[in-house]
Amino acid sequence: MxxxxxxxxxxxxxxxxxxxxxTAFIFLAPWLAGLVLITAAPLVASLVLSFTDYPLxxxxxxxxxxxxxxxxxxxxxxxxxxxxxxxxxxxxxxQLALALAIAVLLNRGMKGLAFYRSIFYLPSLMGSSVAIAMxxxxxxxxxxxxxxxxxxxxxxxxxxxxxxxxxxxxxxIILLHVWTFGSPMVIxxxxxxxxxxxxxEAAAVDGANKWTQFWNITMPLLTPVIFFNLVxxxxxxxxxxxxxxxxxNGTGGPVDSTLFYSLYVxxxxxxxxxxxxxxALAWVLVVIVGAFTAVNFxxxxxWVFYDD
Amino acid sequence: MIRxxxxxxxxxxxxxxxxxxxxxxxxxxxxxxxxxxxxxASTAAEVAxxxxxxxxxxRFIWWGNxxxxxxxxxxxxxxxxxxxxxxxxxxxxxxATYWQKLSTQVAGGDAPDIIQMDEKYLAEYASQxxxxxxxxxxxxxxxxxxxxxDAGRFDGTLYAATFGVNAPVFLANTxxxxxxxxxxxxxxxxxWESFAEMAxxxxxxxxxEYYGVENLIGVDGASKIWLRQQGAQQFTSDGIGFTxxxxxxxxxxxxxxxxxxxxxxxxxxxxNQTTAVDQAFLGTNRVAIGFQWSNQVNAxxxxxxxxxxxxxxxxxxxxxxxxxxxxxxxxxxxxGAKTKYPEAVKEFIEFLINDPDCGAILGTxxxxxxxxxxxxxxxxQLDAANTKVIEFMDSIADELGTGGSVPLPGGGxxxxxxxxxxxxxLLGDLDPATAAEQFVTELKAEMGLS
Numbered sequence: 137m138x139x140x141x142x143x144x145x146x147x148x149x150x151x152x153x154x155x156x157x158x159t160a161f162i163f164l165a166p167w168l169a170g171l172v173l174i175t176a177a178p179l180v181a182s183l184v185l186s187f188t189d190y191p192l193x194x195x196x197x198x199x200x201x202x203x204x205x206x207x208x209x210x211x212x213x214x215x216x217x218x219x220x221x222x223x224x225x226x227x228x229x230x231q232l233a234l235a236l237a238i239a240v241l242l243n244r245g246m247k248g249l250a251f252y253r254s255i256f257y258l259p260s261l262m263g264s265s266v267a268i269a270m271x272x273x274x275x276x277x278x279x280x281x282x283x284x285x286x287x288x289x290x291x292x293x294x295x296x297x298x299x300x301x302x303x304x305x306x307x308x309i310i311l312l313h314v315w316t317f318g319s320p321m322v323i324x325x326x327x328x329x330x331x332x333x334x335x336x337e338a339a340a341v342d343g344a345n346k347w348t349q350f351w352n353i354t355m356p357l358l359t360p361v362i363f364f365n366l367v368x369x370x371x372x373x374x375x376x377x378x379x380x381x382x383x384x385n386g387t388g389g390p391v392d393s394t395l396f397y398s399l400y401v402x403x404x405x406x407x408x409x410x411x412x413x414x415x416a417l418a419w420v421l422v423v424i425v426g427a428f429t430a431v432n433f434x435x436x437x438x439w440v441f442y443d444d
Numbered sequence: 445m446i447r448x449x450x451x452x453x454x455x456x457x458x459x460x461x462x463x464x465x466x467x468x469x470x471x472x473x474x475x476x477x478x479x480x481x482x483x484x485a486s487t488a489a490e491v492a493x494x495x496x497x498x499x500x501x502x503r504f505i506w507w508g509n510x511x512x513x514x515x516x517x518x519x520x521x522x523x524x525x526x527x528x529x530x531x532x533x534x535x536x537x538x539x540a541t542y543w544q545k546l547s548t549q550v551a552g553g554d555a556p557d558i559i560q561m562d563e564k565y566l567a568e569y570a571s572q573x574x575x576x577x578x579x580x581x582x583x584x585x586x587x588x589x590x591x592x593x594d595a596g597r598f599d600g601t602l603y604a605a606t607f608g609v610n611a612p613v614f615l616a617n618t619x620x621x622x623x624x625x626x627x628x629x630x631x632x633x634x635x636w637e638s639f640a641e642m643a644x645x646x647x648x649x650x651x652x653e654y655y656g657v658e659n660l661i662g663v664d665g666a667s668k669i670w671l672r673q674q675g676a677q678q679f680t681s682d683g684i685g686f687t688x689x690x691x692x693x694x695x696x697x698x699x700x701x702x703x704x705x706x707x708x709x710x711x712x713x714x715x716n717q718t719t720a721v722d723q724a725f726l727g728t729n730r731v732a733i734g735f736q737w738s739n740q741v742n743a744x745x746x747x748x749x750x751x752x753x754x755x756x757x758x759x760x761x762x763x764x765x766x767x768x769x770x771x772x773x774x775x776x777x778x779x780g781a782k783t784k785y786p787e788a789v790k791e792f793i794e795f796l797i798n799d800p801d802c803g804a805i806l807g808t809x810x811x812x813x814x815x816x817x818x819x820x821x822x823x824x825q826l827d828a829a830n831t832k833v834i835e836f837m838d839s840i841a842d843e844l845g846t847g848g849s850v851p852l853p854g855g856g857x858x859x860x861x862x863x864x865x866x867x868x869x870l871l872g873d874l875d876p877a878t879a880a881e882q883f884v885t886e887l888k889a890e891m892g893l894s
Contacts, residue, residue, distance in 0.1 A: 192551045193572035278712035293709065294652070300714035302871065385718035386540055387860060390711075390867040406544045408857060408890070409568065411551075 186415035192405070196412060203416035213417065215392050216400040217424075219306060223396065224373040224428075227310040232365055235317035239324035240354070253325070260318025268312070269382030273299060276308045299383055302393035309379050309394060320365040327361030328354070359440045367432050374425050377402065397421055497529035500788050505535040505549075506560035507542035509743060512809055519802045523795055530788060543856075550574050555780035557789050561604045562775055563595075564856035569778070570598040571853055576779035578602045581790045584798060587817045595773045598850065604776035605793055608811020610738040611769055611837060612665050614757050619750040620732040624649035631755035632764040636697065639733075639758040643706030646732045658725055658734035659707035661698035662717055662866035664859040666735040669757050670694045672768035672845050678858070679851040683893045688880040695869050695876035702870060707731075710870040717863065722747035738836060739774050739811040742829050754836040756843075768845030771837070774811030808833045854891035861886045 161168075186203055190196035207213050238256055242249060262268045275281045278297035286292035298304045335353045344352070377398040380388060388395030388403070401421070405414030506516065513536050520532045535556065537545050543565060549555055555574060569575050579602045585593045589609065596604035614631070621628050624646040629638065643656030650656075660666035668678040671694075677685030701707055708716065708725065716725050726734035727747030736744060738754065745752045759766045777796060779789045795802055803818035808830045813819045823834060851858065865883040868874035874882070888894070 191572065192547055193569065193574050273715075278708075278715050295709050295712045297711035297715040300711040302867075302873075387718065387863070389718070389863065390714045391864060391871070391873065406547060408854075409547060 182415040182418055185412050186419050188412040190410070190412035190415075192409040192411045199412070203413045204420075206413065207416060207420060212392060212395065212400060216388070216395045216397045219388075219393065219395050220374060220376075220397040222306065223310060223313070223376065224370055227313040228366070228369045228373050230310070231314045231317050232320055232362070232369060234314060235320040235365070236324050236358075236362070238317065239321045239328060240350070242321075243325060243328040253322070256321060257318035260316045266378065266382050269379050272308060272312050272379070272383055276304075300390050302391045305384070305390060305393045309376075309383060312379050312383075313373065313376065320369060323361060323365055324358070327358050331357045356441045357443055360442055363432075363436050363440045367429060370428055370432065371425055374398075374421065374428070499529050499531070500785050501531045501533060502558060502783075502785065502788060502792060503533045503535065503556040504558040504792075505537075505542075505546065505556040507537055507539045509538075511742070511746075515806055515809055518805050519796065522801065522805065523792065527791075530792070532792070550780075553782070555782060557780050557783040557785065558792060559778045559780060560607070560775055561778040562856075563773060563850045564858075566596075566604055566776065566778075566850050567598050568853045568856060570601070570603040574781055575603040576781050576783065576786060576789075578605055578779065578790075578793075581779070581786045583790055584794055587798065587815045589771075589814060589816050589819070591771065592773065592814045595850075596776055604773075604778045605797060606773040606814045607777050607797060608739060608774040608806075608808070609771050609814060609837070610774035610811040611771055611840060612669055612757060613736055613738045613741075613836065614733050614755040615726060615736050615741065615744055616733050616753040616755050617726065617729055617731065617748060617750055618753060619729055619748075620646065620650075620654050623654070624732065626732070628753065628755075631758075633762045634758045635762045636758045636760060638762075640697075640701050640704075640706055643701060643732070644704055647705050647707070654730045654732070655708040655725065656706040656732060657701075658716070658731050659698050659702055659713040659870070660735050661695060661713075661870065662859070662863040663735050664862055665737065666757070667691065667694050667862070669768070672770070672848070673760055673766065677848045679849050679855055680847075681849040683852065683891065684855075684884070684887060685848070686884075688877075688884045691883065692876050692880035695866060695879055698866075699869050699876060710867075710872075713870060714867050737772070737774060737811075738833050739808055741833055742809060745829055754832060756840065764840075764843050767840070767843050769840050770844055770848065812837050852891050852893075855887075857890045858887055861890060 185196060187198060187200060188196035189199045189202070242252060242256070246252075259268075273280075276298040277283075278295050278300070280297070282298060283292055283294050283296045286296075287294035298308050331354060335357075336349055339349050339353060375398055376396050380394045380396040380399050381402075384390075384394045384399075386399075386403075386407075388399050397417075398421070401414050401417045404410045404417060504520075506512070508516070517534070520534065523530070523532065535545070546556075546559065550569070559569075559575070561569065561575075578596070583602070583605060585605070588606070592606040592609060593602065595606050596602050598604075616628055618628065626642065626646050626649065629642055634642075639657070645656075646654075647656035664678070671678055671686050671690055674686075674690055674693075676687075676690045679685060698707070702710065702713070707713060708731075721727050721736075721740060721743050724734075725731040726736070727744050729748050729750060733755070734744075735757075741752060741754060756764055756767055756769070777793050779786065779793070783789050796806075797813075798815050798818065800818050800821035803813045803815070803822045804825050806813075807822070807826055812834055813822065819834070823831070826834065862883050864886070865874065865879040869876055869879045
């Protein structure tokens with residue numbers, strides 16, 4: 137959408153002078169080339185491939201809606217959808233709550249703010265990295281940090297592996313995701329800085345305590361930022377891949393308990409050589425994420441408050 | 445008031461931050477040692493092109509570990525001395541990512557010239573026309589060990605040259621046996637039953653420090669031994685050679701052995717299945733016996749730092765002749781169907797397999813040499829660990845079973861499908877009968893069999 141808007145703007149500019157137009161296009165060329173070659177073309181290609189049988193090593197053959205029909209009877213598709221929805225619906229609110237809490241604590245003009253902000257942002261820089269997911273295997277693995285410490289208090293068997301138990305494996309990945317609350321935190325901090333101090337001063341004069349101030353001033357004025365973070369984090373969570381891939385060694389196991397949607401798409405395409413089916417799965421995800429975002433926008437008018 | 449608040453907040457932040465840092469330091473995380481392609485060597489080689497012959501660049505891709513990468517680079521450098529016009533560009537990956545890398549390259553029309561191949565994926569690539577017929581380019585196979593040529597055929601065509609030979613083995617960690625005060629059993633007479641008794645005895649002595657044996661319920665190489673001993677096969681030339689009823693006792697055996705305290709508990713076992721050799725139970729001295737392919741003996745021995753013995757897997761009857769073992773092509777060399785230089789590819793493959801100097805460097809790391817003359821020539825120069833492997837391979841020569849085939853396309857997924865079923869058995873979520881049924885049904889679906 138934004139690309140179209142920008143193009144429309146350019147067209148208006150062109151009425152004023154063709155020269156300006158040309159210069160703008162030259163400057164935009166690298167970005168446009170990237171959009172067309174790296175984003176738009178593969179997007180179109182995958183849509184086309186989703187209507188084919190494409191065993192990766194052989195040329196694709198058109199098979200109509202077969203892939204989409206097959207999705208409905210695919211048990212592992214339903215499993216991956218369930219895993220992903222659980223992940224999105226549990227981890228996103230937790231992560232945003234933690235990010236907001238830390239942002240509010242940090243927003244008090246304390247000494248060394250930059251230092252703490254960096255420390256809390258650090259996990260987000262590393263969180264989606266392979267190294268941290270490897271670390272997660274050690275922390276929650278058999279004889280790992282968590283099991284060993286719990287065993288000291290007689291709460292668990294030291295041999296217990298939390299990542300290899302289908303009852304807890306997804307929880308460990310949700311924890312990993314919640315831990316990487318840095319980027320919404322930074323956005324919350326910026327949002328908090330935008331709220332004029334005079335509101336708080338006026339409230340304090342009227343005798344409102346910190347808690348009341350938070351619920352009646354901070355929260356309403358922050359809703360646009362919360363909404364933004366919610367939309368972005370939900371979309372991001374739907375696309376999670378690296379953590380599950382590394383923690384389960386690419387299998388989505390044990391017993392498909394961490395079979396994230398994008399991991400399943402990847403398995404179908406690159407491991408089981410069904411690129412056509414994988415493309416269809418990817419487009420179904422586009423529709424699901426689109427639906428979630430649309431619902432989000434629909435309900436936003438009931439709770440997001442723009443202080444214009 | 446406000447001051448004290450912000451002090452409290454500072455303290456709180458400090459605590460939280462320290463907690464996060466501690467979490468980051470806890471656990472002995474080791475960085476994943478991604479196998480770096482030796483770009484330095486290939487750039488050096490590019491410079492030294494011969495004026496005499498046409499300069500040729502070949503791409504060679506393999507999966508492996510640091511040891512293998514170093515050895516392979518050595519033989520490539522050796523090849524360079526006699527073929528100055530040929531540049532070998534190398535690419536490496538670990539086994540799991542290798543297949544994604546290769547499939548993407550082949551699909552993109554950018555297939556390497558020389559491809560290290562595994563039996564799990566041979567049919568997949570051969571049936572799609574991605575590999576070159578090696579007989580059509582006149583590959584010299586005259587001195588190869590019996591059966592090694594045919595092991596590379598799919599539909600009668602030689603698509604893959606056996607690069608090395610190995611066999612399924614049980615590896616015993618002598619230090620764990622010593623600690624437990626249990627004698628290492630005679631592998632020519634032991635049975636699955638006595639094996640289970642031994643496992644329980646060792647685990648009881650370990651008191652949680654180590655387990656009896658590795659739980660092999662989800663290891664397809666090990667279950668293949670069991671199937672063959674039952675008179676079944678894992679794969680045949682037209683599909684799979686076993687039924688749910690054939691594999692069900694295998695699931696029951698390991699579930700029972702785990703419940704009776706002969707192997708690690710369920711979640712520890714499941715995690716161990718997806719752990720690299722050097723960090724898994726056997727390599728870290730936490731089980732007395734584990735399953736491996738014979739060419740992995742060096743890797744296990746290096747990781748554990750202990751003396752590792754090679755044993756025959758147990759049998760039903762206590763007679764090693766009923767072991768139904770087999771020589772497996774540990775890996776193959778294939779040629780990309782669209783290579784521009786089939787002649788140069790042929791010569792390089794022949795160098796890797798038929799040249800004694802090359803064989804002396806590679807040792808048994810990729811399996812025992814395919815070429816009998818190479819095997820003979822290198823045997824006296826090998827170190828103790830390599831000699832042990834060759835001696836074991838010779839000792840089982842009279843006990844081999846027959847039959848079996850490389851899997852049809854889709855069969856490469858067998859172990860993954862098996863583990864979805866066996867993990868559930870270990871966790872108690874599925875009973876062995878249902879799991880066996882699920883395994884066979886899903887495997888057939890993956891292979892397109894009815």
